Amino acid sequence: xxxxxxxxxxDTQPGVSxxxxxxxxxxxxxxxxxxxxxxxxxxxxQLIERIIAPHFSNSxxxxxxxxxxxxxxxxxxxxxxxxxxxxxxxxxxxxIGKLAVHGTxxxxxxxxxxxxxxxxxxxxxxxxxxxxxxxIVQSMKEAAAEAGVKLVTGDTKVVDRGKGDQIFINTxxxxxxxxxxxxxxxxxxxxxxxxxSGEIATHGIAIMSVRDGLEFETEVLxxxxxxxxxxxxxxxxxxxxxxLRDPTRGGLxxxxxxxxVQARAGVLLREDTLPINExxxxxxxxxxxxxxxxxxxxxxxxxxxxxxxxxxxxxxxxHPLGRQSAIIGxxxxxxPGMVTMRTRVGGERVVDMLSxxxxxxxx
Amino acid sequence: xxxxxxxxxxDTQPGVSxxxxxxxxxxxxxxxxxxxxxxxxxxxxQLIERIIAPHFSNSxxxxxxxxxxxxxxxxxxxxxxxxxxxxxxxxxxxxIGKLAVHGTxxxxxxxxxxxxxxxxxxxxxxxxxxxxxxxIVQSMKEAAAEAGVKLVTGDTKVVDRGKGDQIFINTxxxxxxxxxxxxxxxxxxxxxxxxxSGEIATHGIAIMSVRDGLEFETEVLxxxxxxxxxxxxxxxxxxxxxxLRDPTRGGLxxxxxxxxVQARAGVLLREDTLPINExxxxxxxxxxxxxxxxxxxxxxxxxxxxxxxxxxxxxxxxHPLGRQSAIIGxxxxxxPGMVTMRTRVGGERVVDMLSxxxxxxxx
Numbered sequence: 001x002x003x004x005x006x007x008x009x010x011d012t013q014p015g016v017s018x019x020x021x022x023x024x025x026x027x028x029x030x031x032x033x034x035x036x037x038x039x040x041x042x043x044x045x046q047l048i049e050r051i052i053a054p055h056f057s058n059s060x061x062x063x064x065x066x067x068x069x070x071x072x073x074x075x076x077x078x079x080x081x082x083x084x085x086x087x088x089x090x091x092x093x094x095x096i097g098k099l100a101v102h103g104t105x106x107x108x109x110x111x112x113x114x115x116x117x118x119x120x121x122x123x124x125x126x127x128x129x130x131x132x133x134x135x136i137v138q139s140m141k142e143a144a145a146e147a148g149v150k151l152v153t154g155d156t157k158v159v160d161r162g163k164g165d166q167i168f169i170n171t172x173x174x175x176x177x178x179x180x181x182x183x184x185x186x187x188x189x190x191x192x193x194x195x196x197s198g199e200i201a202t203h204g205i206a207i208m209s210v211r212d213g214l215e216f217e218t219e220v221l222x223x224x225x226x227x228x229x230x231x232x233x234x235x236x237x238x239x240x241x242x243x244l245r246d247p248t249r250g251g252l253x254x255x256x257x258x259x260x261v262q263a264r265a266g267v268l269l270r271e272d273t274l275p276i277n278e279x280x281x282x283x284x285x286x287x288x289x290x291x292x293x294x295x296x297x298x299x300x301x302x303x304x305x306x307x308x309x310x311x312x313x314x315x316x317x318x319h320p321l322g323r324q325s326a327i328i329g330x331x332x333x334x335x336p337g338m339v340t341m342r343t344r345v346g347g348e349r350v351v352d353m354l355s356x357x358x359x360x361x362x363x
Numbered sequence: 364x365x366x367x368x369x370x371x372x373x374d375t376q377p378g379v380s381x382x383x384x385x386x387x388x389x390x391x392x393x394x395x396x397x398x399x400x401x402x403x404x405x406x407x408x409q410l411i412e413r414i415i416a417p418h419f420s421n422s423x424x425x426x427x428x429x430x431x432x433x434x435x436x437x438x439x440x441x442x443x444x445x446x447x448x449x450x451x452x453x454x455x456x457x458x459i460g461k462l463a464v465h466g467t468x469x470x471x472x473x474x475x476x477x478x479x480x481x482x483x484x485x486x487x488x489x490x491x492x493x494x495x496x497x498x499i500v501q502s503m504k505e506a507a508a509e510a511g512v513k514l515v516t517g518d519t520k521v522v523d524r525g526k527g528d529q530i531f532i533n534t535x536x537x538x539x540x541x542x543x544x545x546x547x548x549x550x551x552x553x554x555x556x557x558x559x560s561g562e563i564a565t566h567g568i569a570i571m572s573v574r575d576g577l578e579f580e581t582e583v584l585x586x587x588x589x590x591x592x593x594x595x596x597x598x599x600x601x602x603x604x605x606x607l608r609d610p611t612r613g614g615l616x617x618x619x620x621x622x623x624v625q626a627r628a629g630v631l632l633r634e635d636t637l638p639i640n641e642x643x644x645x646x647x648x649x650x651x652x653x654x655x656x657x658x659x660x661x662x663x664x665x666x667x668x669x670x671x672x673x674x675x676x677x678x679x680x681x682h683p684l685g686r687q688s689a690i691i692g693x694x695x696x697x698x699p700g701m702v703t704m705r706t707r708v709g710g711e712r713v714v715d716m717l718s719x720x721x722x723x724x725x726x
Contacts, residue, residue, distance in 0.1 A: 033491040038521030047519060051497055055504035056483070056514040068515035070480055072539065073438035081482035081535055082518045117433055119444035119535050120419070123486070128396040134414055141418035151419040152431035155445045156410060158401030159724060165526040172444055172482050172535030176435065360523060 034357070040250030040295075041354030045258075066107040066245065069177060078113035080104055081172040087361040089136065089166055092206045093221030094297075096169055097136035099363060101143035101151075102224050102297065103248070104171040109228040110244045110300065112183040112235060113175035115147065120171055121155040125164035136167065147226035149173065180239055185262035187242035192331040193309035194267065195302045197230060197316055198223070198324040199275045200252055204294035205283045207362055212287075216279045225298025230321045234302055237315045243303035249363055250354060251293040255301060256339045257353045269329035269341040269351065292341075293354050295362045303331065397720070403613030403658075404717030408621075429470040429608065432540060441476035443467055444535040450724040452499065452529055455569045456584030457660075459532055460499035462726060464506035464514075465587050465660065466611070467534040472591040473607045473663065475546040475598060476538035478510065483534055484518040488527035499530065510589035512536065543602055548625035550605035555694040556672035557630065558665045560593060560679055561586070561687040562638045563615055567657035568646045570725055575650075579642045588661025593684045597665055600678045606666035612726055613717060614656040618664060619702045620716045632692035632704040632714065655704075656717050658725040666694065 029046070036043035067080030082103045089096040101118065108115040120140065124133065144151050206222040208214065227246060234241055243263075247255035260267045276291055284291045298321060304312050309327055316322030329341075339351040392409070399406035430443030445466045452459040464481065471478040483503065487496065507514050569585040571577065590609060597604055606626075610618035619630045639654055647654045661684060667675050672690055679685030692704075702714040 031493050033487045033489055033493065033496065033521055035489050035521050035523065037487065038519060044519060048517075051493075051500055052517060052519070055500045056517065068480065068482075070515065070537070072440065072479070072537070073436050075436035075438075077435065077537070079480060079482060079537060080516055081484045081533065083484040083486050083520050083533060085486060085520045085522050116435070117431070117442060119431075119442060121444045121446040121533050121535075123446050123448060123531055124396045124400065126396055126398050130394050130396065130414075133396065137414055137418045152433065153443055154411075154415060154419065156401060156407060156415070157446050157448045157724075158396055158398050159448050159528060159531075160398065162525065163528040165522060168486055168522075168531070170444065170446060170484050170533035170535075172484075172533075174433070174435070174440070174442060174537060360521070 035360045036357040038360065039354055039357040040248070040254050041356070043356065066110040069111060076177040078108045078111035078175045078177050080107035081170065082107060083168060083170040084363055085165070085168050085361050086207065086363050087165065088210055089132070091210050091222055092219050094224040095136055095139050096167060097140040098143045099224050099297065100169040100171045101140050101147060102226050103363065104173040105147045105149055106227045106246045108173050108175040109231040110183070110246055111175070111177060112181035112231070112244065113177040115149045115173055115175040115228050117150050117152045118144065118171050118173040119153045120151055120169065122157070123164055123168040124156065124158045125166050126158055126161040128166045133167065143226070147228060178235055178239070181235060183241060183244050185243050185259040188259055188263035188265055188303045188331045189242065190265055190331050190333040191306040192242055192303045193306065193327050194329045194331070195304065195309065195313055195316065195325055196252070196275065196328050197300045197322045199277045199280065200296055200299065201276060201280050201284060201291035201294035203297040204251070204359055204362055205280045208287065208359060209283070214283060216283070218279070220277070220279055220283070223296060223298040225321055227298060227300050227321065230300065230316065230319050233315050233319045234312055238304055238308045238312045241302055241304050241312070243301070245301045247296050247299060247301055249295050251295055252301070253292045253339065253351050254353050256351070259303070260339050261337045263331065264336045266332040266335040267329060267339040268332045269339065271341050271343045273326050273328045275324045275326050289358065292351055293358055295359070297363070398723045399720040401723065402717055402720040403611070403617050404719070406719065429473040432474060439540040441471045441474035441538045441540050443470035444533065445470060446531060446533040447726055448528070448531050448724050449570065449726050450528065451573055452495065454573050454585055455582050457587040458499055458502050459530060460503040461506045462587050462660065463532040463534045464503050464510060465589050466726065467536040468510045468512055469590045469609045471536050471538040472594040473546070473609055474538070474540060475544035475594070475607065476540040478512045478536055478538040478591050480515045481507065481512050481534050481536040482516045483514055483532065485520070486527055486531040487519065487521045488529050489521055489524040491529045496530065506589065510591060541598055541602070544598060546604060546607050548606050548622040551622055551626035551628055551666045551694045552605065553628055553694050553696040554669040555605055555666045556669065556690050557692045557694070558667065558672065558676055558679065558688055559615070559638065559691050560663045560685045562640045562643065563659055563662065564639060564643050564647060564654035564657035566660040567614070567722055567725055568643045571650065571722060572646070577646060579646070581642070583640070583642055583646070586659060586661040588684055590661060590663050590684065593663065593679065593682050596678050596682045597675055601667055601671045601675050604665055604667050604675070606664070608664045610659050610662060610664055612658050614658055616655045616702065616714050617716050622666070623702050624700045626694065627699045629695040629698040630692060630702040631695045632702065634704050634706045636689050636691045638687045638689050652721065655714055656721055658722070660726070
């Protein structure tokens with residue numbers, strides 16, 4: 001979290017100018033919000049580090065982790081929130097409702113917690129079709145049942161036509177962290193092995209296929225899925241797992257760069273081990289996208305201490321959502337804070353975060 | 364919660380029509396979302412009861428309460444969510460950020476809980492001014508500090524220009540419910556006294572004054588405020604309080620009608636006891652609004668067992684946010700599920716919920 005100075009409370013009085021308020025963001029960068037601020041890449045990080053984090057600063061907030069860990073009554077609770085603005089709201093393999101349930105379930109699971117309860121808040125645009133709303137709510141019900149969570153409280157707001165986009169959904173959730181489990185990006189250490197639970201870049205390409213009218217031999221479906229069951233399997237065989245992360249917005253790259261920075265260690269990937277569907281790979285080539293930047297949904301990265309990788313991999317492969325799990329790299333002492341990849345042809349290249357927006361409204 | 368039948372999970376498969384899915388909302392009512400579905404009045408209730416609640420059905424969900432009560436590790440946690448879409452985002456006495464913190468703090472306080480942690484999720488429109496975003500985030504920081512809650516986790520999404528409206532904010536929160544306290548609308552009983560913590564209809568008129576360019580001798584400021592301190596005072600002197608509720612969207616009327624229905628009892632108000640600012644009363648007369656329908660923010664209703672009203676009232680009046688507290692009516696055995704008011708001229712009239720939308724995007 002940034003420790004740069006921020007202005008005093010009095011500065012927010014109406015009439016005080018932006019300059020007076022000594023906003024720590026260089027105004028010359030961006031005076032307005034741009035789509036890249038929602039990319040999950042560098043601009044999102046700048047916004048969080050310079051504007052949001054200094055105001056939310058406290059020992060529990062960790063803007064680069066998937067959720068907060070709260071001590072309540074002798075227990076450790078995981079607490080997380082996500083808003084969903086995906087476009088279109090129905091896409092191959094899912095819809096915004098399913099995504100909204102899975103998204104928060106997964107963020108809580110990535111804290112090593114069993115997700116228990118979700119809140120759901122809708123922002124509906126005037127004119128949104130009731131039958132579509134009904135379909136989405138029904139889809140959320142099924143997704144919650146599948147993940148074993150309860151939808152316990154909610155809110156519904158309506159905005160005038162042209163001031164929203166059909167439906168936005170926020171889900172927040174709480175879960176109980178397993179005793180003895182301590183998952184945090186900081187815990188990644190040189191020697192740790194990096195496992196991914198299956199083929200990457202699928203969600204992003206599924207969404208893009210609808211938007212751009214791409215045609216495949218077989219339809220590419222979003223990989224959206226609840227990962228808490230797979231996390232249980234991992235924790236059962238390796239309660240000492242160092243890091244869990246679902247690489248959604250910003251793709252594998254953003255997730256691994258965040259971890260490298262927090263852990264002050266390097267990440268070394270091996271290109272030939274990255275699981276990727278042939279159609280997805282082809283689509284990325286045609287569209288000029290790096291699959292490492294493309295969003296995933298029902299996938300996770302597990303970073304495990306040396307000596308545990310094969311056990312965890314084997315357990316993951318026995319789970320329906322982990323059949324194509326693979327060890328894709330390791331944590332290294334070299335180049336701390338940086339992700340590199342050994343390419344198929346034997347070179348090594350830096351794998352950096354996206355600086356702008358590749359595909360807006362992917363989740 | 365509605366017990367009407369709803370369709371089976373299989374019905375949400377793509378391609379299944381709305382009719383096939385046997386959606387319990389009579390299609391002839393509304394095939395599209397209208398602004399009234401966000402009013403907090405009858406249409407909101409219909410939407411919740413017919414579309415949302417049947418899908419969220421479980422023993423913890425209580426769509427007519429301000430938050431859910433969750434049993435976790437031998438404690439009772441309150442959990443609540445709200446999205447804020449108020450327009451304009453800056454208004455006399457507050458802004459969307461302050462409102463978003465107070466809103467969830469208050470919903471949790473109304474469960475008899477001490478609010479502890481909030482999540483914050485932003486949906487920003489491309490082009491939103493960075494300086495305004497900065498001001499709002501700063502305002503949230505101050506509001507959180509004042510209420511004694513921590514902002515612990517967050518999310519930021521960006522939507523393309525014209526697909527949002529500057530900024531929408533969701534806050535969700537958790538708090539610990541006081542031991543021995545059991546607050547629920549169902550607990551209201553004939554003989555209970557109804558106390559309101561101050562002047563009503565202020566927030567709605569403050570917002571409307573900006574939108575419609577109304578001018579007052581002295582500016583009407585929104586009453587947005589964190590109510591957890593006032594709730595502490597109430598619980599200290601009367602841990603057996605039956606109901607707490609902050610009458611926001613839909614005004615005093617919606618809150619009291621909901622309580623009357625849940626408690627299967629009647630509510631009788633006395634018009635001459637309702638605290639209301641003279642300028643607000645005048646504005647309501649000019650605009651043709653019933654102040655009972657106009658939104659409040661930093662106000663609460665306490666429904667207390669007979670014999671406790673004077674003690675609670677006195678304690679409330681010693682708190683800065685309760686100086687103008689007043690007993691405004693009582694729970695009666697007559698006309699269960701209905702709210703009536705004894706008017707100044709001695710008659711009695713039914714005080715019904717709004718059926719449409721009076722003032723969209725008030726919070």
